[in-house]
Amino acid sequence: xxxxxxxxxxxxxxxxxxxxxxxxxxxxxxxxxxxxxxxxxxxxxxxxxxxxxxxxxxxxxxxxxxxxxxxxxxxxxxxxxxxxxxxxxxxxxxxxxxxxxxxxxxxxxxxxxxxxxxxxxxxxxxxxxxxxxxxxxxxxxxxxxxxxxxxxxxxxxxxxxxxxxxxxxxxxxxxxxxxxxxxxxxxxxxxxxxxxxxxxxxxxxxxxxxxxxxxxxxxxxxxxxxxxxxxxxxxxxxxxxxxxxxxxxxxxxxxxxxxxxxxxxxxxxxxxxxx
Amino acid sequence: xxxxxxxxxxxxxxxxxxxxxxxxxxxxxxxxxxxxxxxxxxxxxxxxxxxxxxxxxxxxxxxxxxxxxxxxxxxxxxxxxxxxxxxxxxxxxxxxxxxxxxxxxxxxxxxxxxxxxxxxxxxxxxxxxxxxxxxxxxxxxxxxxxxxxxxxxxxxxxxxxxxxxxxxxxxxxxxxxxxxxxxxxxxxxxxxxxxxxxxxxxxxxxxxxxxxxxxxxxxxxxxxxxxxxxxxxxxxxxxxxxxxxxxxxxxxxxxxxxxxxxxxxxxxxxxxxxx
Numbered sequence: 001x002x003x004x005x006x007x008x009x010x011x012x013x014x015x016x017x018x019x020x021x022x023x024x025x026x027x028x029x030x031x032x033x034x035x036x037x038x039x040x041x042x043x044x045x046x047x048x049x050x051x052x053x054x055x056x057x058x059x060x061x062x063x064x065x066x067x068x069x070x071x072x073x074x075x076x077x078x079x080x081x082x083x084x085x086x087x088x089x090x091x092x093x094x095x096x097x098x099x100x101x102x103x104x105x106x107x108x109x110x111x112x113x114x115x116x117x118x119x120x121x122x123x124x125x126x127x128x129x130x131x132x133x134x135x136x137x138x139x140x141x142x143x144x145x146x147x148x149x150x151x152x153x154x155x156x157x158x159x160x161x162x163x164x165x166x167x168x169x170x171x172x173x174x175x176x177x178x179x180x181x182x183x184x185x186x187x188x189x190x191x192x193x194x195x196x197x198x199x200x201x202x203x204x205x206x207x208x209x210x211x212x213x214x215x216x217x218x219x220x221x222x223x224x225x226x227x228x229x230x231x232x233x234x235x236x237x238x239x240x241x242x243x244x245x246x247x248x249x250x251x252x253x254x255x256x257x258x259x260x261x262x263x264x265x266x267x268x269x270x271x272x273x274x275x
Numbered sequence: 276x277x278x279x280x281x282x283x284x285x286x287x288x289x290x291x292x293x294x295x296x297x298x299x300x301x302x303x304x305x306x307x308x309x310x311x312x313x314x315x316x317x318x319x320x321x322x323x324x325x326x327x328x329x330x331x332x333x334x335x336x337x338x339x340x341x342x343x344x345x346x347x348x349x350x351x352x353x354x355x356x357x358x359x360x361x362x363x364x365x366x367x368x369x370x371x372x373x374x375x376x377x378x379x380x381x382x383x384x385x386x387x388x389x390x391x392x393x394x395x396x397x398x399x400x401x402x403x404x405x406x407x408x409x410x411x412x413x414x415x416x417x418x419x420x421x422x423x424x425x426x427x428x429x430x431x432x433x434x435x436x437x438x439x440x441x442x443x444x445x446x447x448x449x450x451x452x453x454x455x456x457x458x459x460x461x462x463x464x465x466x467x468x469x470x471x472x473x474x475x476x477x478x479x480x481x482x483x484x485x486x487x488x489x490x491x492x493x494x495x496x497x498x499x500x501x502x503x504x505x506x507x508x509x510x511x512x513x514x515x516x517x518x519x520x521x522x523x524x525x526x527x528x529x530x531x532x533x534x535x536x537x538x539x540x541x542x543x544x545x546x547x548x549x550x
Contacts, residue, residue, distance in 0.1 A: 201452065208461060
């Protein structure tokens with residue numbers, strides 16, 4: 001297949017490297033940043049830069065850019081893609097992109113499949129890209145009405161990149177659960193380190209501090225967009241969390257040991273059941 | 276030295292193993308649970324069970340039990356310890372134990388030094404004990420008026436057990452910072468997993484879910500005590516956290532991207548500076 005990766009940041013760069021390592025497909029790249037393209041070429045992560053002509057011959061195009069840029073790309077280039085090209089994205093929120101792509105349906109002959117590789121790290125850019133972040137991770141797919149063979153191609157490529165499993169979902173379910181599993185921990189990490197005591201933590205911290213605060217070194221541009229694009233679900237999770245924190249706070253302040261133990265026991269039970 | 280470890284749970288058991296591995300001191304154990312004593316003897320973590328006579332000859336006694344039990348021990352056995360015995364504890368909160376020990380001052384000829392090994396894991400009991408949890412961790416010491424040589428002995432033993440550094444503090448400073456670095460993350464983890472979305476997380480989660488929820492499988496008896504013994508500082512941290520979460524929530528709900536980015540940037544800056 002001819003594969004084009006649009007956006008050679010952390011995720012796009014890691015995908016390019018994984019595809020080059022594990023498959024024989026031709027992998028070309030596009031990026032507004034010439035340095036990222038040069039770096040990707042020189043380390044062999046891509047076979048070269050994709051020209052407009054290459055794009056017209058592409059079988060599979062990965063949009064590894066912010067949601068609005070992905071939609072802009074589909075609007076501009078979609079009409080020029082050949083019949084049957086699979087266009088897929090890697091955005092962390094699916095509601096907006098899927099609705100936008102639905103509006104563009106019929107403006108091109110490509111098939112759109114929404115995707116979300118559940119992997120990352122606390123760094124961004126091609127320099128941070130590393131295909132090992134995909135190993136064993138989940139690859140979420142919202143088919144969005146695409147034909148089965150197109151969906152299966154995206155799933156097969158995910159497995160070839162090293163993902164441990166492919167999970168099918170809808171944009172709505174995806175965004176609700178992701179608000180809990182991904183955005184809330186990021187909001188939490190940021191709120192947590194804002195305590196004045198944070199600057200005194202050295203020597204007084206162990207694993208639990210390290211783990212909760214890990215993702216606080218956040219890319220504010222990306223995550224502000226993700227939070228806002230999923231604001232309903234995120235606000236719901238924040239309210240749920242603050243309600244639960246308030247219950248613990250009340251038991252602590254009221255010295256209600258029985259109630260406090262019951263709350264902690266309930267949490268421990270939930271955590272144990274996930275095993 | 277003759278060392279007695281009172282309480283062969285996760286911490287006491289790990290200390291016994293570390294002392295036997297790394298030093299030539301005689302290590303005896305005491306526990307209300309005969310099975311823990313048997314297990315500790317049979318795997319060589321202790322030289323044997325400490326009799327009342329052994330206790331009277333001890334140079335160093337570690338109280339690896341809950342705060343009230345530690346105070347009860349000092350009340351009962353303190354008067355029988357020999358001149359100069361160092362009595363030290365491993366409780367996670369220092370205000371209560373230090374105040375209680377201060378009240379007992381003069382009832383025995385021992386010297387009390389408060390300690391807190393900043394290490395643990397999500398399991399408890401002798402079976403979970405493992406001296407490697409101490410490697411590189413902090414050992415906090417609140418001297419509580421003990422003579423310098425007694426404090427130095429506790430510090431030296433911590434280094435021999437594999438701790439990476441010894442940090443001196445006061446009970447007040449200790450409890451304020453620990454509320455932030457240790458108790459708050461545990462309260463948070465519990466509140467977090469109580470979301471109804473938690474049971475749906477499978478396949479939709481990655482590192483940030485795993486890290487925030489890790490300590491939710493909590494020992495409710497132990498942590499309810501720790502939370503209540505430090506309730507003032509913990510309530511303060513919970514309020515601080517909920518204030519910061521509310522600020523993020525308001526920016527998200529009001530779609531104030533500039534404000535949201537500023538909050539996330541401030542958090543990222545704090546996290547980067549800790550490096």
